[in-house]
Amino acid sequence: MSLATPPAPAILVEDVTKSFGGVPALNAASLRIESGEVHALLGINGSGKSTLAKVLAGFHVPESGSVEVFGEALRFGSASASHAAGLRFVHQDMGLIDSLSVEENLNLTMRRDRLLQWVSPRKERLRARALLAKYDLDVDPAGLVADLGPTERTILAIARAVEDQMAEGQGIVVLDEPTAALPSDEVQRLFDVIAKLKASGITIIYVSHRMPEILLVADRLTVLRDGRVAASAEVAGLSLDRLIELVVGYHIRPATAARQRREFGAPVLVAKGVSSGGVRDFSVEARAGEVVGVTGLLGSGFEQVLGAIFGSSPIRSGTIELEGKPVSTSTSIRKRIVRGLTLAPADRRRLGSIAAWTVRENLTLPAPGTGSDWNLVERRERKEAIGWLQRLTVQPSDPERLFATLSGGNQQKVVISRWLRVGAKALMLDEPTNGVDAGAKVTIHQAISDAAAQGSTVLIASSDVEELIQVCDRVLVMGGGEIRSELTGEQLTDAALNTAILAATR
Amino acid sequence: MTDIQESAVPGSPGGAPQRVGGSSRTKWSHRLQLHRLSGLYLLAVLILLFSLWIPEVFLTPATLQGIISDQSISTILAIGVLLALAAGQYDLSAAGILGFSALMSVWLNSAAGLDPWLSIVLAILIGVAIGLFNGFLVAVIGINSFIATLGSSSGIMALASLISGDKFVGPASQEFRSVALATFGPIPALLVYVIVVALIAWYLLEHTTVGRRLSATGANIDTARLVGVSTKRYVVGGLVLSATLASIAGVLAAAKTGTVTSTFGAAYLLPAFAGCFLGTTQLKPGRFNVWGTVLALVLLGTGVKGFQLASGQNWITYLFNAVALLTAVGLAVVFERRRTTASR
Numbered sequence: 073m074s075l076a077t078p079p080a081p082a083i084l085v086e087d088v089t090k091s092f093g094g095v096p097a098l099n100a101a102s103l104r105i106e107s108g109e110v111h112a113l114l115g116i117n118g119s120g121k122s123t124l125a126k127v128l129a130g131f132h133v134p135e136s137g138s139v140e141v142f143g144e145a146l147r148f149g150s151a152s153a154s155h156a157a158g159l160r161f162v163h164q165d166m167g168l169i170d171s172l173s174v175e176e177n178l179n180l181t182m183r184r185d186r187l188l189q190w191v192s193p194r195k196e197r198l199r200a201r202a203l204l205a206k207y208d209l210d211v212d213p214a215g216l217v218a219d220l221g222p223t224e225r226t227i228l229a230i231a232r233a234v235e236d237q238m239a240e241g242q243g244i245v246v247l248d249e250p251t252a253a254l255p256s257d258e259v260q261r262l263f264d265v266i267a268k269l270k271a272s273g274i275t276i277i278y279v280s281h282r283m284p285e286i287l288l289v290a291d292r293l294t295v296l297r298d299g300r301v302a303a304s305a306e307v308a309g310l311s312l313d314r315l316i317e318l319v320v321g322y323h324i325r326p327a328t329a330a331r332q333r334r335e336f337g338a339p340v341l342v343a344k345g346v347s348s349g350g351v352r353d354f355s356v357e358a359r360a361g362e363v364v365g366v367t368g369l370l371g372s373g374f375e376q377v378l379g380a381i382f383g384s385s386p387i388r389s390g391t392i393e394l395e396g397k398p399v400s401t402s403t404s405i406r407k408r409i410v411r412g413l414t415l416a417p418a419d420r421r422r423l424g425s426i427a428a429w430t431v432r433e434n435l436t437l438p439a440p441g442t443g444s445d446w447n448l449v450e451r452r453e454r455k456e457a458i459g460w461l462q463r464l465t466v467q468p469s470d471p472e473r474l475f476a477t478l479s480g481g482n483q484q485k486v487v488i489s490r491w492l493r494v495g496a497k498a499l500m501l502d503e504p505t506n507g508v509d510a511g512a513k514v515t516i517h518q519a520i521s522d523a524a525a526q527g528s529t530v531l532i533a534s535s536d537v538e539e540l541i542q543v544c545d546r547v548l549v550m551g552g553g554e555i556r557s558e559l560t561g562e563q564l565t566d567a568a569l570n571t572a573i574l575a576a577t578r
Numbered sequence: 579m580t581d582i583q584e585s586a587v588p589g590s591p592g593g594a595p596q597r598v599g600g601s602s603r604t605k606w607s608h609r610l611q612l613h614r615l616s617g618l619y620l621l622a623v624l625i626l627l628f629s630l631w632i633p634e635v636f637l638t639p640a641t642l643q644g645i646i647s648d649q650s651i652s653t654i655l656a657i658g659v660l661l662a663l664a665a666g667q668y669d670l671s672a673a674g675i676l677g678f679s680a681l682m683s684v685w686l687n688s689a690a691g692l693d694p695w696l697s698i699v700l701a702i703l704i705g706v707a708i709g710l711f712n713g714f715l716v717a718v719i720g721i722n723s724f725i726a727t728l729g730s731s732s733g734i735m736a737l738a739s740l741i742s743g744d745k746f747v748g749p750a751s752q753e754f755r756s757v758a759l760a761t762f763g764p765i766p767a768l769l770v771y772v773i774v775v776a777l778i779a780w781y782l783l784e785h786t787t788v789g790r791r792l793s794a795t796g797a798n799i800d801t802a803r804l805v806g807v808s809t810k811r812y813v814v815g816g817l818v819l820s821a822t823l824a825s826i827a828g829v830l831a832a833a834k835t836g837t838v839t840s841t842f843g844a845a846y847l848l849p850a851f852a853g854c855f856l857g858t859t860q861l862k863p864g865r866f867n868v869w870g871t872v873l874a875l876v877l878l879g880t881g882v883k884g885f886q887l888a889s890g891q892n893w894i895t896y897l898f899n900a901v902a903l904l905t906a907v908g909l910a911v912v913f914e915r916r917r918t919t920a921s922r
Binding site (some may be wrong): 446 | 798
């Protein structure tokens with residue numbers, strides 16, 4: 073290597089293609105990230121940016137293409153090869169262990185020469201103190217990570233990643249939505265840390281949905297759209313509107329079956345000024361036959377709205393009414409369900425089903441049997457279950473099959489029938505097509521529309537823009553825990569909705 | 579025994595579950611229903627083995643009576659433990675409660691000189707109270723049931739030791755003892771009790787919405803809560819039922835033996851849990867179920883009795899229980915994995 077050659081880029085991605093089930097998530101993507109820059113990786117959900125990050129992390133093996141890290145070819149599919157090449161990842165969940173101390177968390181990734189090497193508590197403590205001082209983290213090394221604020225946690229996770237055997241100036245840190253959980257007035261602290269890392273020669277890949285941040289923190293950016301690199305640009309001189317345009321793109325899909333203006337009935341579910349967890353002052357009036365969507369970026373509060381209305385997470389203030397009658401905070405979940413307030417959680421396996429039980433038992437969970445509490449006749453229950461399975465085209469429509477053996481889409485259909493069976497007035501669905509294939513999506517959307525047509529109110533929390541456009545009559549977009557905008561009718565296009573979601577962080 | 583026809587056949591990934599006794603191409607192991615009736619076949623093998631090995635001592639009415647009188651008490655205890663397990667709770671104090679109720683009923687009857695029936699009712703009420711206390715620890719305070727009942731069982735031992743002064747308590751009156759020693763014609767009363775208890779528990783668990791909700795609480799407490807089950811109530815209920823049946827078993831055990839010591843219950847713990855877990859591999863695989871548990875205890879009782887008669891050794895009891903428990907739980911874990919990961 074002669075001195076005349078320019079330094080190799082930190083990362084050079086060339087023609088990388090990776091498909092899932094025949095659908096390309098990355099389509100001949102090529103990009104270049106210079107050593108020592110802060111490079112923003114942007115794109116809406118499903119654009120391929122997390123697939124790219126996972127290729128870099130050694131989690132996915134692409135079908136074709138190559139990646140070079142500091143001029144050396146990266147061996148795919150090996151987390152340790154990525155680590156050895158100098159790539160470090162800080163994911164949204166930080167990978168910190170709450171019940172251990174700050175120091176112990178720092179030591180988790182420390183490699184020792186010998187497995188049983190004597191650990192000197194004093195030296196470890198000194199090392200931890202020095203490291204914390206370097207990152208301006210004023211926390212007690214012996215204190216529990218659980219007691220740290222979100223900003224301290226984030227910085228701690230970054231510090232740990234960077235200090236983990238990284239060669240001087242030869243490191244790349246991938247930050248995945250690092251500000252998702254941070255209060256807006258503390259974001260600057262994180263940016264200071266990023267500036268410091270950059271000054272020491274470390275390359276940073278910054279993955280985020282928050283456009284205003286990109287303008288503040290990044291040097292250059294790459295936009296992915298539908299698995300392709302749609303743009304690569306310098307950040308300097310970009311306006312926020314232009315940036316959002318770049319990310320959302322102008323490709324407007326052909327309208328999906330002209331939206332029919334439908335007449336809605338009386339208000340069924342009314343929430344006024346509900347605050348709970350990260351949600352502040354949320355109000356909605358959903359009418360019979362209406363499908364209302366709630367969306368936003370992760371951390372915007374949209375993912376907590378349904379739990380607050382349903383009553384599975386406590387609310388600080390606000391009121392909820394169902395069919396004109398108040399639902400008080402002391403109303404048990406059982407009474408709420410009896411009155412027709414229902415929720416299908418996003419985590420079907422853990423919160424929405426008993427996987428080892430039969431489809432029939434899962435279907436009838438809220439009200440087992442067919443009448444008498446003291447005489448549960450399985451034969452009759454089975455007959456009723458078959459009816460529901462056929463109505464929602466669950467495949468196979470065998471009520472005695474184990475729930476766990478159904479595909480994700482069919483599982484969700486069983487959960488929806490569960491609530492239709494007990495006469496849901498308000499059907500709330502959290503990420504209804506999470507982990508569901510394209511074909512099943514269509515039938516789940518059909519089931520949602522049918523439920524609305526029968527007079528239920530449907531409330532959907534989803535991060536899937538296409539889905540919201542397809543099934544919702546109205547979509548509420550949240551940012552910072554509040555409703556920032558509302559799209560309805562003709563406004564409800566994917567470009568408009570994506571723009572609204574990104575703009576909601578302003 | 580009903581509705582044993584409907585559970586999906588494990589190990590038939592992919593297609594619709596095969597109906598039992600289906601096509602002629604069904605594998606012989608399916609036709610014999612080995613996956614859920616293995617205990618029944620094992621029982622037949624054991625009986626055949628002992629009949630050939632020690633016919634003169636095994637094939638006697640005394641042996642049958644011995645098995646019945648030993649296993650009736652264990653089975654009533656196990657059904658209680660089963661109801662707690664169905665609600666997702668380990669009741670490790672069940673054997674302690676059995677011992678304490680046995681002690682208290684005899685003590686009230688002999689030392690305090692109370693009417694036998696009053697002694698029995700009081701002893702059972704004490705059991706109910708301990709169950710409520712366990713429920714309070716688990717559902718209200720939030721202690722893991724394993725720890726809570728381990729703790730309360732040591733407290734019970736302390737009380738038992740204090741009251742008995744570590745001496746034999748008894749003997750109980752003849753009237754008291756007749757509760758367990760009576761017969762209905764040729765049928766021992768204990769056998770009648772255990773059948774009645776099993777029938778009630780089976781109906782409760784499998785044919786009422788209460789039972790379904792109890793099992794849902796144990797199978798996935800978060801899901802149960804989100805579909806409107808008052809999970810805390812069912813947790814307390816499971817522990818109270820377990821304690822109640824444990825004290826009924828204790829009273830019967832006391833009536834059977836007449837005199838009781840403070841460490842009377844300890845030996846009952848392992849067979850009860852072994853029975854429940856072995857039961858999950860039988861009849862309704864993957865589920866805590868009453869008839870599977872009953873079958874398991876008959877199997878354990880027969881095995882223990884036979885080996886005891888054949889060898890005259892005591893250690894064989896412990897060894898047989900140990901092997902049965904570990905095999906049962908091992909099989910249950912493996913079957914569960916096969917069931918729930920089939921076709922994905």
